[in-house]
Amino acid sequence: MTEQYVYSFQNGDGKNKQLLGGKGANLCEMTQIGLNVPPGFVITTSACLDYLDNHQLADGLLDKVKVQIKEVEQTTGKTFGGGENPLLISVRSGSAISMPGMMDTILNLGLNRKTLAGLIEQTNDPRFAYDAYRRFIQLFGKVALDIDDEKFDVHFEAIKKQSGVKADVGLDAGHLKEISDLFLQVVHEETGNPFPEDVFEQLEISIKAVFNSWTGKRAVDYRREFHITPDMANGTAVNVVTMVFGNMGNDCATGVGFTRNPGTGINEMYGEYLVNAQGEDVVAGIRTPKPVHELKKEMPDLYKQLVDLRNKLEAHYKEVQDYEYTIEKGTLYCLQTRNGKMNATAMVKTSVDMLNEGLISKEQALLRIDPELLEQLLHPHLDPNNNIPSLAKGLPASPGAACGKCVFDADSAERLGRTGEDVILLREETKPEDIHGFFASQGILTSRGGKTSHAAVVARGMGKACVAGAEDIKVDVKSRRALVSEVLISEGDIITIDGSTGEIYLGRIPTIQPSFSEELKTMLAWADEIAEIRVHANVDTPERARTAASYGAKGIGLCRTERMFNATDRLPIVIDMIIADSTEERQIALDKLLPFQRDDFQQLFEAMSPHPVTVRLLDPPMHEFLPSEQQLLDEIQALKQYETILLGQKVTLNTLSSNTPLPPPFDQLDEEVVNIAITKKELMLKKVRDLFEVNPMLGHRGVRLGMSYPEIYKMQIRSILESAAICIKRQIPVLPEIMVPQVITAKELVQVKQYVDEIKHEIEQANRIELKFKFGTMIETVRASTRAGALAETAEFFSFGTNDLTQATFSFSREDAENKFLPLYNEMGLLEDNPFEVLDVKGVGQLMKITVDLGRKTRPEMKIGICGEQGGLPLSIRFCHHIKLDYVSCSAPRIPIARLAAAHAKLLENEYSEHQDDR
Numbered sequence: 037m038t039e040q041y042v043y044s045f046q047n048g049d050g051k052n053k054q055l056l057g058g059k060g061a062n063l064c065e066m067t068q069i070g071l072n073v074p075p076g077f078v079i080t081t082s083a084c085l086d087y088l089d090n091h092q093l094a095d096g097l098l099d100k101v102k103v104q105i106k107e108v109e110q111t112t113g114k115t116f117g118g119g120e121n122p123l124l125i126s127v128r129s130g131s132a133i134s135m136p137g138m139m140d141t142i143l144n145l146g147l148n149r150k151t152l153a154g155l156i157e158q159t160n161d162p163r164f165a166y167d168a169y170r171r172f173i174q175l176f177g178k179v180a181l182d183i184d185d186e187k188f189d190v191h192f193e194a195i196k197k198q199s200g201v202k203a204d205v206g207l208d209a210g211h212l213k214e215i216s217d218l219f220l221q222v223v224h225e226e227t228g229n230p231f232p233e234d235v236f237e238q239l240e241i242s243i244k245a246v247f248n249s250w251t252g253k254r255a256v257d258y259r260r261e262f263h264i265t266p267d268m269a270n271g272t273a274v275n276v277v278t279m280v281f282g283n284m285g286n287d288c289a290t291g292v293g294f295t296r297n298p299g300t301g302i303n304e305m306y307g308e309y310l311v312n313a314q315g316e317d318v319v320a321g322i323r324t325p326k327p328v329h330e331l332k333k334e335m336p337d338l339y340k341q342l343v344d345l346r347n348k349l350e351a352h353y354k355e356v357q358d359y360e361y362t363i364e365k366g367t368l369y370c371l372q373t374r375n376g377k378m379n380a381t382a383m384v385k386t387s388v389d390m391l392n393e394g395l396i397s398k399e400q401a402l403l404r405i406d407p408e409l410l411e412q413l414l415h416p417h418l419d420p421n422n423n424i425p426s427l428a429k430g431l432p433a434s435p436g437a438a439c440g441k442c443v444f445d446a447d448s449a450e451r452l453g454r455t456g457e458d459v460i461l462l463r464e465e466t467k468p469e470d471i472h473g474f475f476a477s478q479g480i481l482t483s484r485g486g487k488t489s490h491a492a493v494v495a496r497g498m499g500k501a502c503v504a505g506a507e508d509i510k511v512d513v514k515s516r517r518a519l520v521s522e523v524l525i526s527e528g529d530i531i532t533i534d535g536s537t538g539e540i541y542l543g544r545i546p547t548i549q550p551s552f553s554e555e556l557k558t559m560l561a562w563a564d565e566i567a568e569i570r571v572h573a574n575v576d577t578p579e580r581a582r583t584a585a586s587y588g589a590k591g592i593g594l595c596r597t598e599r600m601f602n603a604t605d606r607l608p609i610v611i612d613m614i615i616a617d618s619t620e621e622r623q624i625a626l627d628k629l630l631p632f633q634r635d636d637f638q639q640l641f642e643a644m645s646p647h648p649v650t651v652r653l654l655d656p657p658m659h660e661f662l663p664s665e666q667q668l669l670d671e672i673q674a675l676k677q678y679e680t681i682l683l684g685q686k687v688t689l690n691t692l693s694s695n696t697p698l699p700p701p702f703d704q705l706d707e708e709v710v711n712i713a714i715t716k717k718e719l720m721l722k723k724v725r726d727l728f729e730v731n732p733m734l735g736h737r738g739v740r741l742g743m744s745y746p747e748i749y750k751m752q753i754r755s756i757l758e759s760a761a762i763c764i765k766r767q768i769p770v771l772p773e774i775m776v777p778q779v780i781t782a783k784e785l786v787q788v789k790q791y792v793d794e795i796k797h798e799i800e801q802a803n804r805i806e807l808k809f810k811f812g813t814m815i816e817t818v819r820a821s822t823r824a825g826a827l828a829e830t831a832e833f834f835s836f837g838t839n840d841l842t843q844a845t846f847s848f849s850r851e852d853a854e855n856k857f858l859p860l861y862n863e864m865g866l867l868e869d870n871p872f873e874v875l876d877v878k879g880v881g882q883l884m885k886i887t888v889d890l891g892r893k894t895r896p897e898m899k900i901g902i903c904g905e906q907g908g909l910p911l912s913i914r915f916c917h918h919i920k921l922d923y924v925s926c927s928a929p930r931i932p933i934a935r936l937a938a939a940h941a942k943l944l945e946n947e948y949s950e951h952q953d954d955r
């Protein structure tokens with residue numbers, strides 16, 4: 037044995053958690069800074085790996101352990117296995133990462149007949165001694181010898197029953213002695229051997245059991261589930277610690293504490309304790325512990341010591357600590373400390389407080405918080421204390437929880453929503469024409485479609501909760517009900533959905549509202565100081581723009597104008613524009629649309645002033661604004677039936693004598709109107725058929741529309757520039773950016789730029805002002821990426837549309853990929869992540885790099901950003917920072933996450949590597 041496998045708490049390196057485990061390293065560290073830790077030592081994780089490799093303890097390891105025990109004996113004046121003043125120890129596991137599923141702690145090791153007698157004599161408290169003994173036999177039996185708890189529990193309960201005792205504390209020394217004897221028998225029966233009397237044998241068996249627990253099923257499963265790799269934690273250490281007793285009387289206690297309140301972050305004493313108890317009792321919940329402030333009255337002096345311990349822990353670790361302690365006859369011992377796990381509210385508050393207290397630096401205050409944790413703060417979430425079982429589960433498509441009356445179509449949602457009711461829109465799947473229902477709903481639930489279905493994407497954009505693809509729900513819109521196996525949901529029934537987990541509940545489950553606290557604002561302001569990459573928002577409405585601005589967006593990176601077309605007051609005009617037969621007819625419709633768009637933009641610019649607003653010209657194929665072919669066929673059929681009825685009524689009128697009184701509807705009929713409706717629907721049908729494309733996403737869309745229908749793009753450009761002019765006149769600083777989608781060649785850009793220049797000139801002349809704005813392009817085709825140098829001659833900015841660019845790079849259609857083979861690819865390890873969620877650095881990322889290089893070669897000051905959904909993901913933000921993008925743009929609720937991630941990207945830039953793994 038050349039490597040040192042055993043370290044006393046005095047000598048172990050408190051920083052080396054890999055070697056000593058988290059618990060062991062901290063026991064060393066606490067000992068060395070003078071905290072009162074019971075003497076002990078650590079057997080290293082290397083010794084564990086050695087044991088697991090060779091199936092035996094390393095040569096000489098037990099000798100080293102004996103040397104350490106000798107030292108502990110000297111410090112404590114006790115003897116291991118001795119009859120007079122016996123040394124008892126605990127044997128505790130602990131790896132670099134704390135892991136439930138690792139071996140339990142064995143307490144009171146070193147008890148046998150001889151030391152038991154000694155302990156009774158020494159303490160003059162047989163009850164205490166037998167209590168310790170029976171606990172040791174059971175724990176050792178269970179943990180080290182693998183005997184079922186139940187085998188012991190039956191005897192324990194039997195004795196309790198026999199003696200008419202309800203709680204454990206009611207048992208006297210006689211009972212506990214009887215129990216101990218029975219327990220010894222259990223061990224003998226179960227293992228075929230008597231309970232080991234030799235205390236070193238007890239210790240050796242325990243050390244091996246701890247080592248073996250590293251490869252136990254529970255531990256292995258846990259590591260797999262949480263991706264704990266060997267470089268994070270490899271093997272477990274064994275901690276041997278002198279026992280101290282919180283159960284020796286009413287001047288003894290044991291407890292756990294947090295140095296600050298982990299629920300709120302408030303800087304206060306926090307925790308619970310039990311008088312006259314051993315540590316496991318607090319965790320096991322056998323007795324109800326008391327809040328720590330009661331200790332102040334009960335043991336004022338020890339409370340003071342505890343406050344002192346708390347202060348020293350924080351001053352040293354400079355992080356909130358979660359600690360365990362025991363009080364033995366008036367002396368306080370610290371048994372464990374580790375960094376406290378807290379919720380997002382508490383993390384943010386403690387970051388701000390600890391910085392203000394001078395405990396940590398700004399960098400540390402930012403880096404100690406995982407950006408994704410902030411998600412919790414921005415959406416309403418379910419009360420974690422509810423234990424109501426869920427009814428069904430779908431995909432967690434847009435985070436947050438929502439609760440309301442279930443409705444089955446968008447119109448009902450709107451009607452009910454207007455009366456102030458909370459509603460959940462339940463559909464098989466949603467379509468663009470359902471948009472008004474989204475606005476009126478608290479949450480969206482669909483029984484079909486994935487995380488990128490229309491419902492999911494739109495809900496995310498609006499920051500509303502959405503559960504998608506809950507396939508167990510059978511929706512029957514006609515009868516206005518849904519079935520989940522046996523359970524019936526009728527319209528108006530209250531349901532709750534959790535878009536963060538995908539769970540669906542019947543009834544109202546209390547939700548907790550999000551809060552954007554002062555501390556969060558402060559912390560994010562620090563993040564902005566440090567970050568180099570800015571955060572913009574993908575929003576389409578003034579209302580969302582205001583939300584985004586309040587979350588700290590420094591501009592709008594993507595406004596999709598088609599969302600504006602879908603509103604109920606515009607869609608009919610948009611349809612007229614699409615079915616128009618001539619340019620003149622189309623121009624009439626466009627002239628009607630223009631004021632709407634101008635108004636939209638003006639509000640949007642104002643909401644974001646003085647920050648830039650990037651408006652994308654029309655992108656989707658036009659048929660998306662029309663109903664489906666089937667729907668039109670059904671409607672035409674209905675109209676024709678109606679026409680027949682009208683005819684019948686006419687015949688009726690003609691047949692009856694004129695003085696027969698007629699019921700009211702007869703005088704309101706007008707065949708003419710029905711005919712007009714039929715003609716219009718037939719026109720739409722014809723258009724739908726004309727516009728049919730085999731692969732619409734690769735078809736007539738984006739700038740291609742701008743080439744074939746320049747009047748549409750011109751109308752949009754005019755609306756943008758006219759609203760900018762209005763803002764300028766009203767002294768509102770605005771920075772519009774006109775963005776062209778789906779570009780493949782510089783010539784397309786030159787063409788659109790020509791429209792822009794003409795309109796600009798006209799508006800400037802008419803208003804006698806100078807318009808300031810930018811003209812640029814999305815980069816979302818592979819060709820645009822490779823032609824970036826040429827595009828940059830016309831474009832003043834680029835924005836990576838990484839949703840389409842990813843589709844183009846992979847030749848995947850997103851919906852099909854995510855619903856069909858992508859999960860398999862992830863499972864088989866062919867692809868590590870979903871490239872539509874996590875930016876694919878190795879493929880798409882390389883195209884982005886080329887684009888940035890080419891673009892900035894032509895135009896060094898070129899502004900470049902990303903507006904794909906990946907732009908809100910911390911991992912992707914690090915890459916975007918690395919390739920020197922100017923901004924990322926993401927949905928409003930992700931803005932705070934992105935701001936913090938942007939600061940992390942800067943602070944950790946030197947550690948970043950594109951090739952962290954080779955996929």
Ligand code: ADP
Nearest residue numbers: 126128141277278279280315316360362371372
């Ligand atoms: P876990 O990893 O589950 O927290 P620990 O090793 O911390 O397990 O042990 C659990 C509890 O057992 C501790 O909180 C403490 O109360 C008690 N304990 C462990 N070692 C000792 C000891 N030497 N003296 C007294 N109590 C101990």
Ligand code: MG
Nearest residue numbers: 059360371372
């Ligand atoms: Mg513990």
Ligand code: MG
Nearest residue numbers: 777816837840
């Ligand atoms: Mg696109």
